[in-house]
Amino acid sequence: MKGWVNRMSIFIGPMMKHLNGHKELTNHSEVVDIKAGALVYIPLMNCTEIIAKPGEQVKVGTMIAKRSDHFIVPIFSSVSGTVRGVEHMVHAGGGTADHLVIENDGKFEYEKSFEPGNYEEMTRDELVTFMMNAGIVGCGGAGFPAYIKYKFAKGVDTKYMKDALTILINAVECEPYITADYRNTEDNxxxxxLGVKAFIKAASAKxxxxxxxxxxKELIEKLQLRVKDEPNIKIxxxxxxxxxxxxxxLVFEVFKERYDKLPGELGVVVNNATTAIAFAEALTKGTGIVMKTVTFSGDAxxxxxNVRVPVGVKVSEIMEQIGGYSKEDAIVIAGGPMMGKAIKSDEFAITASSNAITILEAKxxxxxxxxxxxxxxxxCPAGxxxxxxxxxxxxGNVALIQKLRADQCIECGMCTYVCPSKIEVTENVRKAKKLLMAATKK
Ligand code: SF4
Ligand code: SF4
Structure with missing residues (x-):
């Protein structure tokens, strides 16, 4: 009972629950390599510049597009072949966006996207610039450009410490069914x-x-063995x-402190474990995020x-290669069952931040x-x-929606999960957030 009380929201009620994880379905099986088909569809969400023109030849690693509005995020080809053009289609976020269509020549000819780097010989600023040019985005589902956290990490003056940050690597993967991070971490x-050490340097962290x-338990043992001679890395x-x-x-669980807007207020920079691995791959191989480990699981x-798949391959093709659906009526969710988005069909492509596709029986x-x-x-963990x-x-009471702080919702799905009336509470809160956002833009 004591532990439960410790996990009370600052505003109301208990904020966490143990859920049936169904992780046993995928956590010990081999990762299956998926081949890209005749065409791949590289998502161009937020891209401001398309570099590769129709008819151009590209290789795995060729920079094909770039986001350079508020953030800089280069996009690299995941196959070799010929650029066919741009197609506007559904994306994993549930909306629609332009995708660069590349005809795959099946040769998977590779070129370095940039020169690899030795983090020990690089300065903090060089590492942050490297992270930006490598297009490293948060691999836990959010897809936020990682370099931003590091660019502004220097000289964070906190209540507790000055210029002495801690990097918190999130390898928790708490949503049911998803084991991609677990597999990725265990295999790499x-x-x-290496990624964690480079992150420490990039933030001048202690x-x-x-x-x-x-x-x-098994993975914890392996990790503990691996860091036994690393005094500044703890599990x-x-x-x-x-x-x-x-x-x-997670920050509250580990540090027993709360922050207002960003964990940096407490001297903490948080990154997902797979993001650290992607950064290490960029440093050692000179390659951006062109392949993803993605969990395909669910009761349908x-x-x-878990599959290892080039970015841009459609979910429908992957489903064909791994055996397909077990139920006639199924819901395809991009992400996990709690926070993911239900997509109307499986004709959408894997992105650089995809970590799971959950297939559930439509009941x-x-x-x-x-x-x-x-x-x-x-x-509600957001209180x-x-x-x-x-x-x-x-x-449609926007003023009340604002007063009730709907914007604080993290879309965790808990309100729908616990509702005895089976009301889509989360979905309705999402709609409220959209109403609020639309009103704020006016
Ligand atoms: S989905 Fe939003 S409103 Fe619902 S429990 Fe999670 S944070 Fe709270
Ligand atoms: S019935 Fe559902 S929506 Fe209504 S108060 Fe209970 S949990 Fe919330």
Missing amino acids: LDLLL DAIIAIKETK RPVPDMYPMGWERT IKNPV PIDTIPCLRCGKCNDA ILPVRINNAEKV
Whole structure:
């Protein structure tokens, strides 16, 4: 009981729950290599410049597009072949976007995207610039450019420490079904360590903590063995609760302190374990994120498995290669079942930040009116009131939506999960956030 009380939201109710993870479906199986088909569709979300023109020949690693609005993120080809043009289609975020279509020649000819680098010989600024030019984005699903956190990490003056940050590596992977980070970490311990050391240098940090669920005993042992001669890297097992992988929850669990807007206020920079591995791959191989390890799991897929797949391959092609659906009516979710987005079909492509595709049986849901039980409020880790936000959304009361701080929702899915009336509470909060965003833009 004591532990539960410790995990109370600062505003209301308990903020975490143990969920049935279904991780056993994929966490010990071999990663399956997926071949790209005749065409790949590289997502160009937020891209301001398309570099590769129709008819041009590209190789694996050729820079084909670039985002250079508020952030700089180069995009690299994941196959060799010929650029065919741009197609506007559904993307993994649920909306639509331009995709660069490349006809795959099947040769997978490779070129270095940039010169590799030895982090020990690079300055902090050189490492941050390298991270930017390598297009390293958060691989935990968010896809935020990683270099931004490091660019502004220097000289963070916190309540607790000055110029002495801690890197917190998030290897928690708390959503049910997803094991891509786990597999990636277990298969790439050397790269993880290298990436973590390079992150420490890039932030002029004093140390790093790798947070991982306490139930991953084998991996914890392996990690502890690997860091035994690294005095500034510690392994920190954390409870198997959802949403432990959320940045705020994890920072509180590890440091027992809360921050207002960014973990930097406490002298902490948080990155996902797979992002550290991607950074290490860039440093050692001179390659950006062109391949992804993605979990394909759920109760409506024949063979749950982790796949290693070039960015831009459509989910429909991957499903064909791994055995397909086990149920006639299935929901395809880009991401995990709690935070992912249900997409109307499987005709969308893997992105640089994809980590999971969850396939669930589509079951009829008998929704009943709200019981006013307050369970959704009690379960919300953001400390907001989802049921009241739902009601405000129904009548389009934007002022109330704002007052209820709907923008604080992290779309963790807990309110829908606990609702006895089977109301899509999260979806309604999402709609409220959209209303608020639209009103703010006016
Ligand atoms: S989805 Fe949003 S409103 Fe619902 S529990 Fe999670 S943070 Fe709270
Ligand atoms: S959990 Fe469901 S039934 Fe209970 S208050 Fe929230 S929306 Fe209503």
